[in-house]
Amino acid sequence: MEVDFALIGHPESWRAAADVLAVLRGPQHTPLPDDEIKDILPWIPPRAVCHVDAGSVTGAKARGLYIDSFIPPDRLESGYVHENIARVREAAAWAIRAGAKIVSLGGFSSILIEGNFDHLPARHDTVFTTGNTLTVGFIVQGIKKMCALEGLDISRSTLLIVGATGDVGSGCARCLAPMLSRVLLSARNVERLRRLAAELHADGVEVEIATDLRQFSAEADVVICAASLASPSLRLGRIASHAVVCDAGYPKNLSPRTEMPGASVFFGGLGQVTGGLRFVPDFRGILNRHPFPDVVHGCLLEGMALALEQRFEPFSQGRGSITPERVEEIETIAARHGIHLAPLYNADGPVEDGRHCRTEWSRG
Amino acid sequence: MTGELLAAMNYTSLSEICDEPAEVADALEHAEAERGHAAAFAAEGRKLGVDVANNVEARHWKRLREAFMRCITERDFMGCLIVQEIMLESFAVASYARVGKVAPGSLGRTFAAIAAEEEEHIAHATAILRTERGSDAPGFDEKVYRLHLDVMTTLARMLAKDCRDGHCDVCDATCVKPSLFEVSLSAAELRGASLRQYLKTLDMLGIPGEVTLAWVAQLPV
Ligand SMILES: NC(=O)c1ccc[n+]([C@@H]2O[C@H](COP(=O)([O-])OP(=O)(O)OC[C@H]3O[C@@H](n4cnc5c(N)ncnc54)[C@H](OP(=O)(O)O)[C@@H]3O)[C@@H](O)[C@H]2O)c1
Numbered sequence: 001m002e003v004d005f006a007l008i009g010h011p012e013s014w015r016a017a018a019d020v021l022a023v024l025r026g027p028q029h030t031p032l033p034d035d036e037i038k039d040i041l042p043w044i045p046p047r048a049v050c051h052v053d054a055g056s057v058t059g060a061k062a063r064g065l066y067i068d069s070f071i072p073p074d075r076l077e078s079g080y081v082h083e084n085i086a087r088v089r090e091a092a093a094w095a096i097r098a099g100a101k102i103v104s105l106g107g108f109s110s111i112l113i114e115g116n117f118d119h120l121p122a123r124h125d126t127v128f129t130t131g132n133t134l135t136v137g138f139i140v141q142g143i144k145k146m147c148a149l150e151g152l153d154i155s156r157s158t159l160l161i162v163g164a165t166g167d168v169g170s171g172c173a174r175c176l177a178p179m180l181s182r183v184l185l186s187a188r189n190v191e192r193l194r195r196l197a198a199e200l201h202a203d204g205v206e207v208e209i210a211t212d213l214r215q216f217s218a219e220a221d222v223v224i225c226a227a228s229l230a231s232p233s234l235r236l237g238r239i240a241s242h243a244v245v246c247d248a249g250y251p252k253n254l255s256p257r258t259e260m261p262g263a264s265v266f267f268g269g270l271g272q273v274t275g276g277l278r279f280v281p282d283f284r285g286i287l288n289r290h291p292f293p294d295v296v297h298g299c300l301l302e303g304m305a306l307a308l309e310q311r312f313e314p315f316s317q318g319r320g321s322i323t324p325e326r327v328e329e330i331e332t333i334a335a336r337h338g339i340h341l342a343p344l345y346n347a348d349g350p351v352e353d354g355r356h357c358r359t360e361w362s363r364g
Numbered sequence: 365m366t367g368e369l370l371a372a373m374n375y376t377s378l379s380e381i382c383d384e385p386a387e388v389a390d391a392l393e394h395a396e397a398e399r400g401h402a403a404a405f406a407a408e409g410r411k412l413g414v415d416v417a418n419n420v421e422a423r424h425w426k427r428l429r430e431a432f433m434r435c436i437t438e439r440d441f442m443g444c445l446i447v448q449e450i451m452l453e454s455f456a457v458a459s460y461a462r463v464g465k466v467a468p469g470s471l472g473r474t475f476a477a478i479a480a481e482e483e484e485h486i487a488h489a490t491a492i493l494r495t496e497r498g499s500d501a502p503g504f505d506e507k508v509y510r511l512h513l514d515v516m517t518t519l520a521r522m523l524a525k526d527c528r529d530g531h532c533d534v535c536d537a538t539c540v541k542p543s544l545f546e547v548s549l550s551a552a553e554l555r556g557a558s559l560r561q562y563l564k565t566l567d568m569l570g571i572p573g574e575v576t577l578a579w580v581a582q583l584p585v
Contacts, residue, residue, distance in 0.1 A: 024581035036585045039525070043556030044580075045563055047573030094573065281578075 002099035005064040005307035007052065007300040008091045009106040009287070010071040012251045017041050017073065019286045020049065044070040046091035048098065050283050054304045055276030057338030062307035065098055066279070066287055067091045069109060073251065076108055076230035088113045089120060096126045101312040104131040104303025107250035110167070111228050114319060129306065131299030133316040136171035137331040138298040139248050139268040141341040143176065143222060146244045149344075149352065150264050152221060160184040160220030162213070162234060163227030165192040168248060168269070171322030172224050177205040184216045185209045187227070196320075213237050224268070225253035232256060239263065247346075250297055256347070266344040266351050269298040274338035275308075291349055295342040305334040366418050366425050367456055368402035368478075371395075373420070374432045374448050381439045394485065401478045408471045417535065424522040428452065431514045442496050446508055449489030450565050451515045455523070457482045458561035459554045466548045490568045497570055505571050512579050516562070520583035523555035559583075 011017035014037065021040075022031045032040070052064040069091040071084050088109045095103045103126060105113060110130035117128070147154045157180050163169040164185035177183045177200050185193050185200075185207060193209040200207050210216050214237055221240040226248045235258040236245070246268035247254045254265070270290065277294040279287065288296050296304070306315055315330060316322065334340070344351045375395035382388045402418075409416035420429065428447075435443035457479050464476030497504040527539050541551040559580055566576040 021581055024578045026578075026582065029582055032585060036525075039552040040556060040559075040585075043560045044577070045560055045567075047563070047567075047577055049574055049577065051574075 003051075003065050004062040004101050005052075005054075005303045006095035006098060006100035006103045007064060007066050007106060007303060008069060008088065008095065008103060008109045009066065009297075009300065010069045010076075010108060011041070011073055012107070012289075013073050014038065016286075016289055019289070020068070020283070023281065023283055023286050024049075038072075041070060042072045042075070044068075046070055046087050046094060048094060049287070051280040052304075053276070053278040053280070054273060054308060055278075056308040056336075057275040058308075058336065060275075060308045060310075060337065062304065064304065064307065065095065065100065066283070067094050071108065074231070076251070081112070084108070085112050085116050089116065092117075092128070093121050096121045096124065099124070100126055102126070102303045102306050103128045104300045105129070106131065106297055106300045108228065110299065114317075125312070127312055127314040128317070129302055129314050130167065130316040131297075131302035132167045132171060133322050133326050133330045134271065134302035134305065134334055135168055135248065135269040135298035136175060136322050137327045137334075138271050138341050139168070139172050139224060139226070139246055140175045140327070141331075142266060142268045142270075142344060143224065143244065143246055145341065146246070146264055146266055146344060146351075147222065150242065150244055152242065152244055154179055154222065156181055157222045158182040158184060158218050158220045158240075159222045159224070160186065160213075160216070160236075160239070161224045161226060162186045162236075162253065163225065163229075163249075164209075165189065165196050165320070166226055166228060167316075167319045167322060169224065169226040170196055170320045171327065172226060172248075173200060174322065175324045175327055176222075176224075177207075178203060180205075180222070182206045182208070182218065184218070184220055186211065186213055186216075219243075223263075225249055227253055229253050234258070236260060250299070264351065265346045267346055270295050270342040271298050271301045271334065271339050272296075272342040273301070273304070274340065290342065291345050292343050301334065301339055302330060305330065305337055305339050308337040309333050366420055366422065367452065368398045368405065369418055370420055370425055370429055371448060371452065371456075372398035372402065373429065374444070374452075377433065377436045378441070378444050378448075381436055381441060381444075387441075397481065401481070404474050404478065408474050411470070424518050427518045428515060431511070431518070434514075435511075442493065442504075443507060443511060445489045445493060446511050447515050449486055450493070450508070450569070451511070451519065451562065453482050453486050453489075454562035454565050455519055455558040457486065458557035462549060462554060462557050463547075486565055490565065493569050501570070504569075505575070508566070508569070508571060509579060516579075516583055519558070520555075520585070523551070523558055524585060525551045525555070 018037050046069045048065045049068045050066050052066050054062045069087040071087055159180045161169045161173055165187045188211055197207040197209050219240045221243045223245040232252040233255050234253040235255050241262040243263045245263050245265045248268040273294040372395045375391045379388045379391035406416050432447050460475045460479035464472050464479055544550050
């Protein structure tokens with residue numbers, strides 16, 4: 001059966017991979033031991049895992065597939081790049097063969113396949129979107145909401161973006177910089193940092209760049225972590241004690257061992273489907289492991305929203321071209337179909353009641 | 365080598381239920397080729413001073429032969445192809461190809477050449493089976509699943525990282541699994557490569573990937 005959209009993802013952690021395999025094995029079989037999962041996962045070729053039915057509050061419906069590239073969580077590093085590109089290509093080929101009209105490239109999939117669209121089956125009508133524009137929209141909405149919850153005046157804040165020159169990071173910079181007093185940009189490549197700084201500076205924003213987080217002259221009170229890290233390994237170091245911190249990584253950026261006493265941390269870039277979301281077989285809460293129902297990564301939701309809108313176009317493509325206007329456009333489309341910012345949460349649970357906001361972030 | 369002899373026995377049995385003379389000839393030709401593979405393995409063993417074990421009576425091999433013979437009893441030609449070409453050959457192609465990569469000299473070349481030949485058999489059978497699936501996909505998929513439960517469960521036990529139920533007789537005297545690292549292989553790798561090949565072969569038949577993934581995920585480890 002042909003589908004409207006396909007979502008390409010990969011397991012965010014070994015726990016996530018184990019849960020997917022446990023559902024596939026079914027309740028009649030004992031779950032696989034961890035060592036077996038680590039041995040087996042690398043051999044699973046990319047393939048569809050389940051069907052996804054998305055509903056809109058307008059009554060529109062779209063049929064989709066979730067395709068897993070099964071990149072093992074410990075193989076996201078650059079040493080495996082060729083193997084991983086091949087996996088994402090194979091996943092993309094599945095989407096094309098299934099007749100998907102639009103494909104969302106979740107997490108590392110977009111980073112890997114951008115510029116590597118060759119060697120795919122004849123494309124027919126399939127288009128690809130990175131989903132990063134809606135991701136940026138949800139990150140920015142989350143920052144605004146969290147600042148409001150914490151009583152932080154965003155216009156007087158200093159914003160730090162880690163992974164600032166990336167597609168997501170630069171999009172967030174363009175959306176938020178004009179509202180803040182100062183912006184700190186960090187990544188490893190200094191030339192790209194200079195280019196982004198010049199662009200923001202031309203718009204009248206005070207910008208500082210550094211490849212080493214310890215070099216900034218000021219403490220940040222709003223932080224976005226959007227670096228393409230293979231595992232949660234980022235330690236922020238010096239930030240304001242009352243800082244609002246958004247971890248938008250997929251996998252997460254922040255090391256569970258980093259200590260940020262007093263900071264309000266939340267996982268960003270997530271949206272919630274209110275018009276109905278169904279996985280067949282039932283992978284609810286397994287493929288989307290969040291403490292609220294029907295929450296999905298923004299990158300995947302972009303394809304779903306565009307499918308519900310019947311707008312089969314490569315909405316987000318390339319790197320570093322996300323503008324506030326495009327973010328507003330996709331947010332409007334998503335909202336029309338009842339796809340909104342997800343309730344905020346972090347590793348300790350929901351944050352909006354204020355109880356879990358202030359985290360020591362020192363588990364693990 | 366036992367796998368090759370088993371395949372030769374299976375093709376000979378298959379020739380007995382074929383209706384068309386061309387099919388009979390084809391099956392007997394396959395049987396001969398498999399016997400040739402077994403002889404090639406035995407010759408490589410002699411070069412190394414090793415007597416290559418042949419034990420079609422070993423617990424797992426016996427079960428696999430019995431599963432095949434049930435299809436013969438039912439005169440189920442397609443079932444025979446599924447067991448031999450899709451299930452047993454997936455295992456053979458993947459594991460021979462891996463051994464072919466690590467084994468030195470003529471031994472490596474023999475494994476690689478036999479893997480390539482077996483892959484051709486798979487391609488030929490896949491074309492026939494795809495056509496068969498075209499006429500009744502649900503019925504075909506159900507049959508593959510039934511055979512999968514029987515045959516792949518046995519193969520999965522054979523391919524398990526350790527033989528938990530005691531010596532299975534597949535190896536001659538002692539189990540080779542713990543020593544595979546000495547030739548840069550591992551039981552986990554051979555199992556992984558075999559199941560991957562199996563999934564890809566099932567993909568070629570057109571069975572939905574999400575369905576076959578669940579089948580494989582449910583196999584014993
Ligand atoms: N929450 C969601 O729904 C969602 C959606 C899409 C993407 N994401 C995630 O967001 C992250 C960024 O995605 P993207 O598409 O923007 O990737 P991208 O375009 O490749 O950008 C990655 C950024 O991270 C920087 N970076 C990489 N390694 C770094 C390191 N070790 N230290 C500091 N900076 C580093 C890169 O610059 P340098 O190379 O110069 O360091 C670049 O600025 C990824 O984790 C992705 O999976 C999440």
